[in-house]
Amino acid sequence: MIKISQLSPLGQEMVSWAVTIGSVILCTMLLLTRMPGTALLGIGPHWLLIWVVAWSVKRTIFQGAIAGLALGLIQDGMTSGLIENTVSYLPSHALSLMVVGMLTACIKKQKYIQEDFISIALIVFGMAILAETITAFQHILVGSRELAEVWISHQRIALSSAIISSLWAPIIYYPLNLWWERIKAFEQ
Numbered sequence: 001m002i003k004i005s006q007l008s009p010l011g012q013e014m015v016s017w018a019v020t021i022g023s024v025i026l027c028t029m030l031l032l033t034r035m036p037g038t039a040l041l042g043i044g045p046h047w048l049l050i051w052v053v054a055w056s057v058k059r060t061i062f063q064g065a066i067a068g069l070a071l072g073l074i075q076d077g078m079t080s081g082l083i084e085n086t087v088s089y090l091p092s093h094a095l096s097l098m099v100v101g102m103l104t105a106c107i108k109k110q111k112y113i114q115e116d117f118i119s120i121a122l123i124v125f126g127m128a129i130l131a132e133t134i135t136a137f138q139h140i141l142v143g144s145r146e147l148a149e150v151w152i153s154h155q156r157i158a159l160s161s162a163i164i165s166s167l168w169a170p171i172i173y174y175p176l177n178l179w180w181e182r183i184k185a186f187e188q
Contacts, residue, residue, distance in 0.1 A: 042160075053100065068097035128166065
């Protein structure tokens with residue numbers, strides 16, 4: 001078995017990118033599944049939001065925004081054809097995940113919250129509510145749904161998503177954070 005420290009700097013970087021991209025693919029595939037214990041009121045964890053928070057907490061605002069935009073576009077591509085007979089505009093996940101990435105990076109820069117499981121869960125909780133609120137505002141702005149209907153479903157969706165996502169956040173955060181710290185240590 002080859003150890004990461006035995007690889008050349010280019011090899012280390014390629015392995016790091018492979019792990020990062022592989023984790024994005026895993027989170028994307030998890031969006032399509034409903035394993036027992038991963039849903040609350042029919043709402044599953046927002047795996048891509050969890051990934052964006054895990055990525056952005058130790059990165060710059062620009063890197064958080066790019067990660068959120070990329071993963072939001074992936075999620076938009078996965079969900080665009082799921083609803084039949086809809087108007088051509090559906091709320092974009094790219095906007096909400098981009099805002100999540102930027103704000104998470106700002107929290108890191110301000111050093112308001114130390115990084116551990118509880119703080120990551122709290123960040124994911126708040127960002128999930130924010131992301132669902134941005135999506136609700138997009139529904140309202142486009143007029144695709146009535147305000148009362150949006151408000152009622154927003155409450156259920158936002159709170160369920162925030163609770164279940166924050167509970168599952170350490171499952172994604174811990175191994176990725178450990179990996180990124182080891183890679184950073186090898187680079188120094």
